[in-house]
Amino acid sequence: MFGIYFGEFLKSKGIISDVQYKDIIDKCQNSRVKLGLLATESGLMSAEQAEEVNTLQKQLDKRFGDIAVEKGYLTDGQVSFLLKQQGDGYLLFVQSLDEAGIMKMDDVQRELNSYAAENGFTEDDIEEIKSSDVDREVKVFLNKADIEDFYKEYIALTARFIVRFVDPNVRIGFVKKVNSYEADFMSKQGFEGDKPFTVSFAANGDGKALRLVAESLLKEPFDTVDLDVLDANCEFINMNNGLFATDQHESGISIDMLPPEMKETKEKIEGNMLVVPMYIKGNLLELVIEI
């Protein structure tokens, strides 16, 4: 969602407070109705059909609208209509800033230019971020990274998977290449086969992002990061990796998952790695890819 990215920037510049940021994000989220709900509310799909598409969406790594069209529940035109109904994330955010008396449109444009300059974004990049479409947002950040498409695909899939299960407004940061990495907690799983690599979900401190992932799967709260939390993250990675392995298999690359591992105490790893910051409800989760 546009507001998550631009709002963080405004917060970092002291233009909006944390409380104002949260209020505006909440307002934007509440105004943005899920496509399935819109489709049922407008009588284009039954609740059962929407539920079926929601379930398939988690298993197939496809968009709601695409699956609904494939199943014959909606036409392309109806999907476009519903997307328009869903609202423009950029305008919603700007309108909320205006209504809260924080910024007018001119100020927004000035700060947007400054946001773009600071991050090296082009006008096209900004348009992609304004789309509030996770695929397009993530691509902007991945295109700035000098990494193989294979890993870009993995990162994009992981972002989509987090969007579907944990946080519809996950925010991604720039990919870093490192040779050494350390974290308090890690859940990891390796791939063997044509292109072996290992992925970890890592966090420090209270590990809130890891706990949020666990809570989304187990539907219970966790106060601390324990083995149950790390196990749930392994399971989450395992499901995500299964989808990735399927996609790669179709492209002729055969990879298979190894049993997952959990690291409950601080661990340092060395080697060629990509570290991708992902913010789940504002909490940092690092996706670490050992290549």
Add this chain to the structure above:
Amino acid sequence: MAKILMVDDSRTSRKILKDILVDAGFEIVGEAGNGEEGYQMYSELKPDLVTMDITMPVLDGISALKKIKESYPDARVVMVTAAGQKSKLIEAIQSGAVDFISKPFDSEKLVDIIRKAIV
């Protein structure tokens, strides 16, 4: 009430599966964290059905399936799989698995598969 043994190294996966199966009226008689443990528990408990994860440490699901079928040819085993394990699934079915269930679980489909596998 049909008795089920769950074999999966992920406690999360076992918990999600258990909640769905218990809600559907099945009895979970045991939980094993790897294939070797699963084989031992099968020998002791003789459940009506086993749900068997594929990727596990110590002894993987397909090896455990083969071991169980060798000692107990009538054993009914349903494989549990993440997407992307097609070739392993084929091997599992050829080795005597009755069917398979995919993660993330679709409760209705899962229960339907388990019911049919037990009959």
